[in-house]
Amino acid sequence: MQGRQATRGAGPGRHGTGPGALRPALAAPGRHPRRARLPLGGEDPYRAEFRRWVPGTPGLPEGADALLRARAQARKSDDDAEDARELRRELLRLGVVVRDEEKRQYWRIVSE
Structure with a gap:
């Protein structure tokens, strides 16, 4: 009984x-x-380490270019700000960090 009370x-x-x-x-x-x-x-x-993204940039993980394209489109509209944030999170899951400067997107691979 005491053992039970001690872990309770x-x-x-x-x-x-x-x-x-x-x-x-x-x-x-x-x-x-x-x-x-x-x-x-x-x-x-x-x-x-950041590189400017342009469509078809080599060195990105599979699927990242499509996400960056969709994110660039979403960033053009204030109504799609949440979409842009969600796409940023998806890119991070692929190991890609995104930085924005004005209308441009820059990317780098997450270093371990």
Whole structure:
């Protein structure tokens, strides 16, 4: 009986031990925990790795070019902003990070 009481209440999600329990502790105060922060100075350390996207750009994973085409189209309309965000997430699943500058899209492969 004592063994049962000792483990009781210690499951996931209790006493701050669930899957998201550390997120607030790891996030900087006043910052969204999922947003990446640039190092001091504000310069993107991967900036030199980005390449400008044009249709048919070589070196992209299969399917990424089509997603970038659809995203370029979605970015032309304010009504399609959510579509553009969703396509960005799809590209990230393929290992492609996208950066926008004015009307242009730049991409890089996620480094491990």
